Amino acid sequence: MARPPKARVPLKLAALQLFVERGVHATGIREIAKHAGCSEAALYRHWSNKDDLVDKLFREHLVEVTDLLQRAITAETSIKAKIEGAVRACYTLYDEQPLVFRFVLLVQHEVSKNLGSDQRTPHDVVIELVEEAKRAGEAKGDAVVLAAALVGVFLQTATYVLYGRLPGPLSTYTAPVTATALKILK
Amino acid sequence: MARPPKARVPLKLAALQLFVERGVHATGIREIAKHAGCSEAALYRHWSNKDDLVDKLFREHLVEVTDLLQRAITAETSIKAKIEGAVRACYTLYDEQPLVFRFVLLVQHEVSKNLGSDQRTPHDVVIELVEEAKRAGEAKGDAVVLAAALVGVFLQTATYVLYGRLPGPLSTYTAPVTATALKILK
């Protein structure tokens, strides 16, 4: 076995932190390398360029969040429990690893991503959840409109905590957000 | 007596459009000037640098949106009519001048803004509306949590239209968003 790459993880952590703190465009290779404690050229050993780093990082974390969400939903049977589990899982992730959560949100605004249609996203998972609720007679209306409302309540509450309009930790709001989501569906 | 300013308005329009289309960081002074049909240096007569332009532009349009919202709310008496008026006013603005609306949304994510505590924002207006609803017995719960939910539904619906997940025009969704808002408050 070849010796494991040493700079890869520090580079990813540094990039994640700086991208979230300053934005993708505003963060330079120099800064990432300095924070990671390695050289600038080391980055090019692991990714072909900066765009590639951003892209790979985004996909990894998007998959992570999507899977987390899917597992939380699959683990429960009732619609209410599914929603509550999904909210709790994501809000706990936010409280424990705020960078991951914020990075996924941020990149969508800064970079236009072509994900490829085969890549499932959190939005897809929410849509499916709403459709399942409709089939179960627990929701009425256009699935996408409902999904937009659910995602909106979920994200904006997180945003308010992020910007200090609401006191944290975010997981505190699992119950009210779940309750609101159920009201919206009915 | 002096030559009247000719480049100011074109520069603002060009900046607004390009910032929205490509992002603030990704838009250069050169492009703004080219779109405005003037020299790059002209920009520096009206704003002290690029950041200043972004800041001033943001504040102007934030005031514009805040006032629009406030007027729509003041014009009506019932809570339901106030919410419907507010949603319709903003969504119509979006349909007619999408750049203004999107710019205000965009910049919050790209730039960390110190607005100064005296500057009223749309969030403040929404909070006051929720508190009024509570006094009228038409809402229950923490005002900020409720406001976050309302703003979330409102914005995420707009975002879905923006990214093509929902078909436009946005003002189509005035009624369902209003209905959802009322459900959330109760």
Added chain:
Amino acid sequence: MARPPKARVPLKLAALQLFVERGVHATGIREIAKHAGCSEAALYRHWSNKDDLVDKLFREHLVEVTDLLQRAITAETSIKAKIEGAVRACYTLYDEQPLVFRFVLLVQHEVSKNLGSDQRTPHDVVIELVEEAKRAGEAKGDAVVLAAALVGVFLQTATYVLYGRLPGPLSTYTAPVTATALKILK
């Protein structure tokens, strides 16, 4: 009679002050005009460009200092009184109008001036004074070498006051500088 130009004197004062404080190169037309309380274009009504302003200002003040020095020397008869008068006149000018004095010194370092050979300078006046002293038997040695020493003592004392190494006002040092000058000549 035409109305007198209103911006000329303020512009000269502003330029003098800023040139001394920040250096000629580092001072822009914008700043000069702002300090003078007039427009940038006004400067071009009085001087053909920035270099012309620097040049004219330098010549005026050089003539002023040269004449001051010459008059002080001519007014006295003994060598000692001539030197003392010259030192006192210049040091008093420095105390009363430090900008004029410092500007004349500064410009020589920042700008290479072609004065034209017909323009008398303070150095010429000093050389003549030394030659007169030699004819009177009150000095020995090469006139230029002696002049360099005299000017050196004179200027460096002023420089030390300027930079705070010696306490002011500068005219306090008239007597010791004069005494030193006489020692040097003998």
Added chain:
Amino acid sequence: MARPPKARVPLKLAALQLFVERGVHATGIREIAKHAGCSEAALYRHWSNKDDLVDKLFREHLVEVTDLLQRAITAETSIKAKIEGAVRACYTLYDEQPLVFRFVLLVQHEVSKNLGSDQRTPHDVVIELVEEAKRAGEAKGDAVVLAAALVGVFLQTATYVLYGRLPGPLSTYTAPVTATALKILK
């Protein structure tokens, strides 16, 4: 392991020469890089900006001159020999490396330097020499006033050679300047 720096020394030499020939403000990064045979960006790997380059260069050469002066003084025992050694050392440096000497003189006029109080300067060395002379009974009067006179004679003679008022080389004037210095102290 990394590529060894190739541009650092050429950049310093080019900057020294151009700063002296044309002045600091009048010398551009482009010219420095062209003279050094490297790109403009190379400069920013070694100094954080132009001001930093000027500052570092000044400090280095100031230390060099201060040390030279101090060694020359320490090497001798009598006051006269100390002064003569100091003058000769500096004037020889000027003749052999005029750029270093002139740069140190030039920058003081162009840039306001905050050296920090721990940095010894040639002025400090001269003051100490004068105080030693006073303790040895070979000088009378205020030490700083005397130092100003010594430094003035020393520098102005160099300046006259520099501007062609006196024929060079400068070390020719070691004896007369030393003699004048001794007269001043007594």
Added chain:
DNA sequence: AATGAATGAGATTTCATTCAT
């Protein structure tokens, strides 16, 4: 007569990337 808007040229600085060791 006087303004301040506008400009072209050029300054400094930053950036992602490549290169030599």
Added chain:
DNA sequence: AATGAATGAAATCTCATTCAT
């Protein structure tokens, strides 16, 4: 394998000067 020096291109910004009113 890994570094940090070097680079070309482009970014932001400054400047003295001219222009239109």
